[in-house]
C-alpha cells in the first residue's frame with residue numbers, strides 16, 4: 530500500500546516536472562503576510578513555476594515561507610537586495626515586469642508572457658520600491674473600475690500568472706518539457722525519489 | 724477644500740456607478756476567513772460588481788464582512804440557505820456557476836460571462852456544498868498543473884472574475900450604463916450625496 534502510494538506520487542511528480550516553466554517566475558519584494566505568501570506560492574505551483582524568488586529583510590519571513598510551501602513543489606531563492614535579484618533575472622535574459630499602480634503602467638494583458646518573464650510583487654502597504662520600478666523593463670497594472678485603490682497582492686499575482694498560463698498553454702508550452710533532465714532528477718532525488 | 728474633495732469623490736463615484744455590472748456577482752458559501760472575504764470584496768469592486776451575496780451560519784462573519792467592505796463601494800446581501808440564494812439568482816435569469824475541483828468541471832475560460840452570471844465560491848476547507856453543486860448550472864475549474872490540491876479561494880475568485888471582466892470589456896459592456904438610474908441615485912444618497 531505504502532509502496533503503491535509512493536509510486537503514484539512519483540508518477541504525479543514526474544508528470545508535473547514535465548510541465549514546469551523554468552522561465553516563468555515571480556519575485557516577492559518584502560511581502561510580509563504569511564497568508565499572502567502562501568497563496569502566491571500555491572498559485573505559482575498551480576501554473577508550473579519551478580522556483581519563487583524573494584527579497585526580505587526579515588529572516589523570519591523565510592521561515593513562514595518555507596512552512597507555507599511545504600505542501601507544494603516549488604523552490605525558493607532569496608536575494609539580499611532587489612538590485613541583486615533583478616541583476617540575476619537580467620543575466621538570464623528575462624523580461625522584468627513590476628506590478629505597479631501607476632497611470633502609465635501598461636495593461637497586464639498587453640504583455641507577451643511566452644518570453645522568459647519575472648513578475649515583481651510589492652509589499653502590502655507600500656507597494657514595489659522605487660528601485661524595483663526604475664530597474665524593471667515594464668510596469669504593469671491590472672485595471673480596476675471601483676473605489677478600491679488596489680487589489681490584494683496574492684490576487685494581483687494570480688491574475689497576472691493565469692494570463693501567462695493562458696498564453697503559454699495556447700502556445701503549446703505545457704506540452705514540451707522545459708526543465709532540464711538533470712534538474713528533474715535532482716528534484717526527484719531531494720523529494721525522496723532516488 | 725473639503726467641498727472640492729467631496730465634489731471629486733462624487734464625480735468618481737458617479738463614474739464608477741456608470742460602469743457597474745449589476746448582472747455579474749459572486750456568492751460566498753460559508754467562506755470564513757476575514758482576509759479572504761476582504762480580498763474577494765476588493766476584487767468584486769475592482770471589476771464592477773454592485774452587490775456581493777453570502778450564505779453564512781455564523782452572524783459573526785457578517786460583521787467581519789461589513790467591516791472589510793467599508794473602503795469599497797459594494798453592497799452585501801445575505802441569504803439563509805444556499806437553496807434560497809440559488810432560487811434568487813435563477814429568478815433573475817442568471818446562469819449559476821459553482822467553482823468546484825472536479826475532473827468533470829469545465830474550464831473556467833469556456834464560459835460566456837457576458838450572460839448574467841453568479842459565481843459560487845466554497846468554504847476554505849470543505850469547498851462548495853453538495854447542494855450548491857447539484858443546483859448550479861455548471862461546475863467550473865481553474866486548471867492546475869502542480870502538486871497543490873486547490874488555490875486560495877480569493878485567488879480562484881479573482882481569476883474567474885477577471886476572465887469575466889476581460890470578456891465584458893471586449894463586448895463593450897463597461898461603456899454603457901447598466902445600473903438603473905434610480906439605484907444609482909439611491910446609492911449616491913446613501914453614500915452621503917443627496
Ligand SMILES: C[S@@+](CC[C@H](N)C(=O)[O-])C[C@H]1O[C@@H](n2cnc3c(N)ncnc32)[C@H](O)[C@@H]1O
Nearest residue numbers: 628650651653655656657670671679680682685
Ligand atoms: C496592496 S498593493 C500596494 C498598494 C500601495 N499603496 C501602492 O500604491 O503600491 C500590494 C501589491 O499588490 C500588487 N497589486 C495590487 N493591485 C494591483 C493592480 N491593480 N495591478 C497590479 N498590481 C497590483 C502590487 O504588486 C502591489 O505592490
Ligand SMILES: C[S@@+](CC[C@H](N)C(=O)[O-])C[C@H]1O[C@@H](n2cnc3c(N)ncnc32)[C@H](O)[C@@H]1O
Nearest residue numbers: 822844845847849850851864865873874876879
Ligand atoms: C481551498 S478550496 C476548497 C478545497 C476543498 N478541499 C475542495 O475539494 O473543494 C476553497 C474554494 O476555492 C475555490 N477554488 C480553489 N481552487 C480552485 C480551482 N482550481 N478551480 C475552481 N475553484 C477553486 C472554490 O470555490 C473552493 O470551494
